[in-house]
Amino acid sequence: MMSMHKRSGAALITVMVVVFIVMAIIANLSVTDFRVIKRLSNRQQIEQASTMALSAVAFGRAGLGTSGATSGFDSLNDVWAQPIPKTKLLEETYMSGYIIDEQSKFNINDLVTTNGQVNQVVLTQFTSLLSNINLPQSMAANIASYMAAPQYQSDIMQQYTQGKPAYRPAGRPLLDLSELILVKGITPPMVLKMAQYVTAIPVNGAGLMNESANESSPQPPVPAANQAQGSGMTVNVNTASAEVIAAKSGIQLPVAQRLLSYRATNAFESTGQIKTFLTQNGVQDKQANGTPLNLAGLGTTSSYFTIHVQIDVHEDQFRWIALVFRQNRSGQWPQILWQHPE
Secondary structure, three states, X not given: OOOHHHHHHHHHHHHHXXXXXXXXXXHHHHHHHHHHHHHHHHXXXXXXXXXHHHHHHHHHHHHHHHHHHHOOOOOOXXXXXXXXXXXXXXXXXXXXXXXXXXXHOEEHHHHEOOOOOEOHHHHHHHHHHHHHOOOOOHHHHHHHHHHOOHHXXXXXXXXXXXXXXXXXXXXXXXXXXXXXXXXXXXXXXXXXXXXXXXXXXXXXXXXXOOOOOOOOOOXXXXXXXXXXXXXXXXXXXXXXXXXXXXXXXXXXXXXXXXXXXXXXXXXXXXXXXXXXXXXXXXXXXXXXXXXXXXXXXXXXXXXXXXXXXXXXXXXXXXEEXXXXXXXXXXXXXXXEEEEEEX
């Protein structure tokens, strides 16, 4: 027969096990409840931040519409070009943002024509840009071939389909610059550097969205504003970097740098003023090698912009980006082509 002492010890152990199990169940319920509360809280913050971001995009569109209606050219002195500093909206909730003129950059989608062939004129320009920003010039042909239609990719197809992992080149214009990481020979640092000078404006409405499922808003035109010259989308000399201006037009980089110094206090209001400036700086109609300059690739107005928004809620940060197309200078709000978290 078990002694009284042993029975008491066994009972105590049983009680302790029961208490431990109960405590474990309570702890599990507490953790579960905490996770549910945290998840709901995070969802509420995301929804709140999304609403604020969409409001900020609307504010940016309004600014672009107003700026277009009150001026015949676009420059970095315009109201849309002034960033919004970190501003308190609610308790521990702040918003900031800025707008970038996408026509201050080189449109990489101009590397291929509408039928998918490599545009040799634009390829030469892009090769020059890569040289200006100290990236391998060979990347230009690699990127162009990656984007060309499949029937023009026979020279590169094998290196993609027999790689590990195997995949096929895009065979179309890019929807986002992040796709460049899939091009053979290109590294993330290269993509990050190119993103400062290069954009991917959608062509022929590819990958675009309407603001409403019931809205039949017109798609923007092909951005190659100089189709007659085959040189692609114009760049705005009032907002573009010297490297992009030089590559796009064929003028020497030092001249493009002088142009930037001049525009800081004297924004160009017309293409005629651009030509006058170049003439006064000794720029001829042709490059040193006899190739005609592409002055038609330079302009003073822009239609494509990205609106960047940042919402800070407590310790969390929510970033949003929208690509918009300003159809005209009538004051109408630009059309949203796409938008998503950044």
